[in-house]
Amino acid sequence: MEVAVLIAQRWIIAALRDRTFFSIAEVNRAIRELLEKLNQRPLRKLKRSRWELYLELDKPNLLPLPEKPYQFAEWRVGLRVNVDYHVEFQTNYYSVPYQLVHQEVDLRATDATVEIFHRHKRVASHLRSLGQHRHVTDSAHMPRSHREHAEWTPSRIIHWARETGPSTAQLVEAIMTERRHPEQGYRACLGILRLSKRYSPERLEKACARALACRSHSYRSVESILKNRLEDQPLPPRNIIPLPRHENLRGSSYFQ
Numbered sequence: 001m002e003v004a005v006l007i008a009q010r011w012i013i014a015a016l017r018d019r020t021f022f023s024i025a026e027v028n029r030a031i032r033e034l035l036e037k038l039n040q041r042p043l044r045k046l047k048r049s050r051w052e053l054y055l056e057l058d059k060p061n062l063l064p065l066p067e068k069p070y071q072f073a074e075w076r077v078g079l080r081v082n083v084d085y086h087v088e089f090q091t092n093y094y095s096v097p098y099q100l101v102h103q104e105v106d107l108r109a110t111d112a113t114v115e116i117f118h119r120h121k122r123v124a125s126h127l128r129s130l131g132q133h134r135h136v137t138d139s140a141h142m143p144r145s146h147r148e149h150a151e152w153t154p155s156r157i158i159h160w161a162r163e164t165g166p167s168t169a170q171l172v173e174a175i176m177t178e179r180r181h182p183e184q185g186y187r188a189c190l191g192i193l194r195l196s197k198r199y200s201p202e203r204l205e206k207a208c209a210r211a212l213a214c215r216s217h218s219y220r221s222v223e224s225i226l227k228n229r230l231e232d233q234p235l236p237p238r239n240i241i242p243l244p245r246h247e248n249l250r251g252s253s254y255f256q
Contacts, residue, residue, distance in 0.1 A: 011038045076107040084187065085141055087116060092129040095141040133179075154182045157189050164196055165205030167212060174217045188219040199226050206231035 012034045021027045039051040046053070079087050081100045086093035089107055094114050096105060106117045109128060114136075116124040126136045154176050162169040172192065176185040196204045207225040211217065213235050225231055 007038070071110050074109045076109075078104050079107055080104060084190075086135060086137070089114060091132045093135045094124065094126050094129075095135075095137040096124045097141045098143045157186065157193075160193060161189070164193070164201045165208070167205050167209035168192070171208040171212055171217060171222070174212070178217060191219040192222050195223060195226060203231055210235065 012031060015034055016030055040049050042049050076089060081087055081096055081103050083101055085098040085101050086095050087105060087107060089109060094116065096116050100118055100123065108115045112128055114126045114128050115122055129136050158169050158173050161172040172189045175188050176182040179185045203226060207222050210225055210231055211221045
């Protein structure tokens with residue numbers, strides 16, 4: 001390779017160094033003329049040209065070009081399947097068969113598709129989502145008892161939260177309202193509702209009330225309150241100064 005570079009520098013680049021060109025096409029024509037001359041020039045020891053050796057040795061052994069152009073792909077290895085049988089890739093979530101919950105899978109993504117493999121066997125294939133925080137779900141991956149969850153709506157989740165208490169329902173509603181799409185808040189809301197099993201519905205209701213008072217509308221905030229037993233602690237004083245209305249103040253929605 002280094003010798004080939006040296007030959008090109010000596011027989012082509014050096015030969016053109018004093019010429020002035022006014023277009024790429026003109027440069028290419030000059031290079032092509034010198035390249036043909038170089039390839040037809042007999043080699044000193046072999047007494048044959050590079051072109052003759054190519055026709056004799058290289059061309060008969062060339063393989064045909066691939067039928068399809070090379071497709072670049074990204075790999076993610078050792079991804080953990082979430083409890084909702086989805087795998088996260090670049091802020092989107094792709095489903096796999098529910099039997100693979102908590103297991104490790106590998107993911108291959110191209111510009112158009114996302115493929116998921118378990119023990120080197122492909123278990124799911126999806127069209128790649130071009131949005132953010134979207135769920136791409138194949139209903140065949142869901143257990144029969146969970147397929148009704150495909151019909152989840154914000155009102156249904158708020159209804160479930162209301163069984164714990166009004167503060168829980170208000171927090172769940174706030175989480176979905178703050179998202180650009182309510183579906184983006186489903187995972188956080190369901191996680192909050194599951195905390196009642198680990199702790200108790202009474203403690204969860206108090207923790208949600210504290211999260212609302214602190215304007216911490218997230219699953220992690222509620223979990224932290226319960227883990228540190230802060231739901232019964234007095235709230236710190238809040239001195240809120242209302243922001244003036246002005247066209248230069250963009251508000252929180254600007255950053256979503």
